[in-house]
Amino acid sequence: MLRITKDFQFSASHRLDHLPADHQCARLHGHNYTVQLELSAPREDLTPAGFVRDYGDLSDFKKWLDTELDHRHLNEVVPDLNPSAENLAMWIYSVWSERFPEITAVRVSETPKTWAEYRP
Ligand SMILES: Nc1nc2c(c(=O)[nH]1)N=C([C@H](O)[C@H](O)COP(=O)(O)OP(=O)(O)OP(=O)(O)O)CN2
């Protein structure tokens, strides 16, 4: 099995529900997010060039992040979702797994020290 990853950045604000009122993340704040897509394929499914998928094919994902999420308020973008890193990873997988069936994990980082991973 071969695995590739590519990182993408966006900046956005959010506020998390279901936390104690004095929790810092219950307040409006923002992050410089990193989203990492992981795509996998068995060696027999590699393209003739030896790719799981051309990294360049993911440019539509970058365009989507830029237009839908970058410099937006995540609670408004996905109103039914409490925008934790875990929930964002699951949501991004649900939006993109049909277009890129090779996606095996979505990781979301809010800070240089934190990562959440969804691996169905
Ligand atoms: N499991 C999760 N825990 C937290 C999430 C999350 O999405 N999943 N989100 C937050 C906040 O939105 C934000 O990310 C703050 O995180 P935290 O690391 O606690 O904040 P700091 O950067 O200020 O942490 P320091 O340890 O002070 O550097 C909270 N938890």
Ligand SMILES: [Zn+2]
């Ligand atoms: Zn936060």
